[in-house]
Amino acid sequence: MTTNDHDCRVCGGRVREFLDLGSQPTANGFLPPEEADGVFLFRLAVGACETCTMVQLIDEVPQEFRYHADYRYRASGSASHRQHFQRNAQRFLRTELAGDDPFIVEIGCNDGVMLGTIAEAGVRHLGVEPSTTVAAIAASKGVRVLTEFFDEATAAAVHDDHGPADVVFGANTVCHISHVGSVLRGLDKLLKPRGVFVFEEPYLGTLVDQMAFDQIYDEHVFYFSVTSVRQMASRYGFELVDAEHTPMHGGGIRYTLARVGARSPAPAVARLLADEHARKLTDPQTHARFAGNVTRIRRDLLALLGEIKAQGRSVVGYGAPAKCTTVTNYCGIGTDLVPFVCDSTPAKQGHLVPGSNLPVRPPAAFADPYPDYALLFAWNHAEEIMANEAAFSATGGRWIRYIPEVHVV
Numbered sequence: 001m002t003t004n005d006h007d008c009r010v011c012g013g014r015v016r017e018f019l020d021l022g023s024q025p026t027a028n029g030f031l032p033p034e035e036a037d038g039v040f041l042f043r044l045a046v047g048a049c050e051t052c053t054m055v056q057l058i059d060e061v062p063q064e065f066r067y068h069a070d071y072r073y074r075a076s077g078s079a080s081h082r083q084h085f086q087r088n089a090q091r092f093l094r095t096e097l098a099g100d101d102p103f104i105v106e107i108g109c110n111d112g113v114m115l116g117t118i119a120e121a122g123v124r125h126l127g128v129e130p131s132t133t134v135a136a137i138a139a140s141k142g143v144r145v146l147t148e149f150f151d152e153a154t155a156a157a158v159h160d161d162h163g164p165a166d167v168v169f170g171a172n173t174v175c176h177i178s179h180v181g182s183v184l185r186g187l188d189k190l191l192k193p194r195g196v197f198v199f200e201e202p203y204l205g206t207l208v209d210q211m212a213f214d215q216i217y218d219e220h221v222f223y224f225s226v227t228s229v230r231q232m233a234s235r236y237g238f239e240l241v242d243a244e245h246t247p248m249h250g251g252g253i254r255y256t257l258a259r260v261g262a263r264s265p266a267p268a269v270a271r272l273l274a275d276e277h278a279r280k281l282t283d284p285q286t287h288a289r290f291a292g293n294v295t296r297i298r299r300d301l302l303a304l305l306g307e308i309k310a311q312g313r314s315v316v317g318y319g320a321p322a323k324c325t326t327v328t329n330y331c332g333i334g335t336d337l338v339p340f341v342c343d344s345t346p347a348k349q350g351h352l353v354p355g356s357n358l359p360v361r362p363p364a365a366f367a368d369p370y371p372d373y374a375l376l377f378a379w380n381h382a383e384e385i386m387a388n389e390a391a392f393s394a395t396g397g398r399w400i401r402y403i404p405e406v407h408v409v
Contacts, residue, residue, distance in 0.1 A: 005076050005181050006047060006058050006257070008049035008054060008056070008090040009054075009056055009178055009180065009181075009221070009222075009327075010049065010050060010052050010054045010056075010181070010228075010231070010232050011049060011051050011054075011231070011233065011235060012051075012342075013049045013050055013051025013052060014049070014050050015047040015048065015049050015050070015056060015058070016047050016048060016050060016284065016352060017045055017046070017047035017058050017290040018031065018046065018047055018048065018284070018288060018290075018291050019044070019045060019046050019091070019285040019287070019290070019294060019331045020044070020045040021044040021045065021125075021213070021216060021294075021326060021329075022043070022044065022329065022330055023041045023043060023044075023329070024041065024042060024217065024218065024325070024326065024329050024330070024355065025039045025040060025041055025042075025188040025218075025325060025329065025355040026040060026061055026218045026325075026354060027217035027218055027219060027291040027322035027323075027325040027326060027354065028219065028322050028325075028354075029099045029325075029354045030305040030351035030352065030354060030360065031351055031352055032349050032350065032351055032352075033313065033351075033352055034183075034361075035266060036179045036236075036352050036357050039063075039354055039399065040122050040357055041355070042061055042218065042329075043058070043059050044057070044058050044059075044216065044217065044218065044326070045057070045058040045059065046058065046216055046223065046323075047289055048236040048282065048284070052228060052231040052232065052235075053222035053225065053227050053228045053231060053282040054222060054224075054231070054232065054248075055184075055204055055222070055224075055225070055228070055287075056221055056222050056223065057216075057218075057220070057221050057222075057340075060178050061218040063094040064241065066151065070328070075324055076093045077084060078188070078299040079384060080100075080247075080381060082084025082247075084246075084247070084248060085113045085114035085117075085171065085345075086114075086117050086251060088114055088169075088171070088259075089114050089115070089116075089117035089118050089121075092104060092118070092167055092169070093117075093118070093123065096166050096167045096196060097118075097166060097167065099125050099166070101124065101162060102123055102124065102166045102167075103123075103125070103126075103162060103164070103165050104118060104124070104125045104126075104128075104165060104166060104167040104169060105126050105128060105165045105167070105168045105169070105190065105353055106123070106124065106125070106126070106127045106128065106168075106170065106171075107127070107128055107150045107168065107169070107170035107173050107174065107177075107183075107199075108127075108129060108130075108170060108171070108172075108173030108176070108230055109128070109129045109135075109136050109138050109143065109145060110129065110131075110135065110138065110139075110267075111134045111137040111138050112127065112138030112139075112141040112143040112145075112377070114169070114171065115138065115141075115143045116138070116141040116142065116143055118143075118255055118371070119141065119142040119143050119144070120142070120210040120248040122205060124162070125143070125144060126144050126145070126146055126158060126162060127143050127144065127145045127146070128146050128149075128150045128154060128158070128264055129145050129146070129150055130144075130147060130148060130149045131147075132141075132147055133243045140321045140409050141306055144254040144354060146158070149163075150177070150183060150186065150256075151179055151182040151183060151186055152182040152183070152185045152189070153186075154186065155187060155189050156186065156189045156190070157294075158190055159189055159190045161337075161355075163189060164190065164192040164195065165191055165192065165195055166191075166192055166195050166196075167195065167197075167198060168187055168190060168191060168195070168196075168197045168198070169197075169199065170197075170198075170199040170200075171199065171200050171201075171248075172200070172248070172252075173199070173202045173218050174199040174201060174203070174222075175202065175221060175222040175223065175224055176219045176220060176221060177221065178221045179234065179236075180222070180232065184232075184235075184236035184238065185232075185236060187236075187238070187240075187257075187324050188215050188237060188259075190238065191259075192261065193262065194258065194259075194262050194323035195258070196241075196256075196257065196258050196263075197238070197256070197257040197258075198254065198255070198256050199254070199255055199257075200248060200252050200253065200254035200255070201217050201224050201248050201252055201253065201255075202220065202224075202248075202250075202252050203221070203224065203225070203245075203251055203252050203253045204223045204224060204228075205225060205226040205276065205279070205281055206250055206251035206252065207223060207290075208281065208286065208290050209404070210250055210403050211290070211293050211295045211297060211403055211404040211405065212403050212404075213290075213297070213326070213330075214323035214324075214326045214327045214377075214403070215323060215326075217322050217323070217325060217326045218327060219322065224253065224255070225276055225281055225282065226240070226243050226253065226255075226269065226272040226273055226276055227273060227276050227280075227281070227282055229243075229253075229255050229257075230269070230273065232368025233257050234260075237259060237260055238257040238258065238259060238260065239257065239258055239259070239261070239262075239263075239265065239369060240255060240256070240257060240265065241256050241257065241258045241262075241263045241264070241265045241266060241268055241269065242253050242254075242256035242265070242266040242267050242268060242269065243255055243256070243266075243269050243272050243334065244268060245336055250379070250380045250403075265299075265321045265323065273297050284301065293305070296405075297402055297403075297406060298330060298404065300402075300406035301327075301331055301333075301400075301406045302331055302332070302333070302337075304400065304408075305337040305338070305375075306337070307331065307334070308351060308372070308373060309337060313372040313373065314364075314373070315337065315338050315339075315341065315371055315372070315373045315374070315375055315400070316337075316339045316340060316341070316342060316366060316371040316373075316374055316375070317341030317358060317374070317375045317377055318341070318342055318344065318366065318371070318374045318376050318377060318378065318385065318389075318399075319341070319342070319343055319374065319376065319378025319379075319381065319385065320342075320343035320345070320348050320353055320360045320377065320378075321378050321380075323375060323377060323378075323379075324341065324353055324358075324377035324378075325354050325355060326355070327377060327402070328353055328355070328356035328358060329356055331355075333356055334356055334357065334358070335357065335358060335359075337369045338358055338375055339352060339358075339376065340358055340360070340365065341358050341359070341360050341361070342361055342362065342364050342365055342366040343358075343360050343361075343362075343363070343378075344362075346362075347362045349361060349366070350363050355371075366389070366392070367391070367392070370391075370392050370395055372397065372398065373397070373398050373399070373400050373408070374389075374392065374397060374398070374399050374400065375400045375402075376399050376400060376401055377405050377406065379401060379402075382399075382401070386399065
């Protein structure tokens with residue numbers, strides 16, 4: 001463990017660094033081969049606040065570097081994602097949006113994967129999405145989009161133009177926003193008195209339990225726990241009134257915030273807080289063990305890939321999510337070990353995984369011919385992927401998994 005101290009973005013307390021993943025590029029900054037030498041690098045390290053317990057990045061990449069016209073993540077690219085967000089939309093339509101002239105705002109609506117269902121239902125809505133390319137895709141689905149970053153000023157403008165919101169929703173976006181205080185102040189302006197802020201994010205408990213260190217990258221400024229979210233909410237006049245597990249990203253949490261006293265907290269909040277306390281999730285020793293295990297995974301994965309290469313067998317990467325960038329750069333995995341990665345996202349195909357420069361090819365390349373092994377970077381979609389690629393396993397192909405430990409399936 002290092003002793004580098006930094007100021008907490010939430011409360012101003014002291015943040016103690018516990019893991020350094022080295023020099024890294026922006027995780028979704030896929031570049032064409034001719035621009036590979038121009039990659040932006042920063043030090044990817046995380047620490048925990050000794051006051052409010054919030055786990056967060058030590059160094060920050062400016063948001064304009066992360067979200068721009070060439071942002072290549074498409075939330076609709078996975079069938080499981082589409083189904084999940086359709087269920088989210090239907091749930092809101094049955095509950096918070098069932099009254100007269102309801103209004104919902106989504107922070108970071110991406111390609112409209114959730115708001116598309118809301119739009120089809122004829123409910124007033126607005127997506128606030130800074131990346132123009134994905135915002136245009138959302139608009140093509142009939143989603144109303146404001147191309148801006150969400151902050152206090154944006155929230156006030158939305159309120160002035162559209163009135164107060166019943167729901168503000170965010171999925172895998174709130175943990176990306178370093179100016180979270182401005183967001184919460186904006187919510188106080190935008191939400192109705194009994195309105196709710198619902199956001200679901202990767203969960204620190206899952207990250208620690210599953211050793212999912214590859215969920216650490218530039219876009220994820222914060223790594224939320226129920227404990228840290230409750231502390232954060234209370235500093236801005238909000239109360240954590242519900243917390244539910246979701247299957248996203250291998251196991252996330254959906255948090256619901258309301259103004260203090262507006263709603264009664266669900267029993268799940270106290271239950272999850274007690275669970276985190278019992279597991280010592282916010283304990284520095286827990287963080288130190290996590291860091292040690294990350295080092296072990298790097299050692300074991302490189303040893304396995306080296307052994308496969310020495311045997312003259314082939315390995316291809318499967319999936320090029322942002323997580324792939326963290327793993328390949330931290331472990332030093334280049335084209336000598338993994339010649340290319342297959343991914344279904346057209347915007348990534350023909351480009352290179354940032355930093356490690358692994359070429360991204362279409363899924364058809366996976367079977368042309370099949371490799372001996374497939375290194376599964378998109379492990380959070382393992383069930384869907386392995387079902388779709390049953391022919392690979394039937395021909396004797398093996399899957400390499402590295403979360404929670406390196407093993408071959």
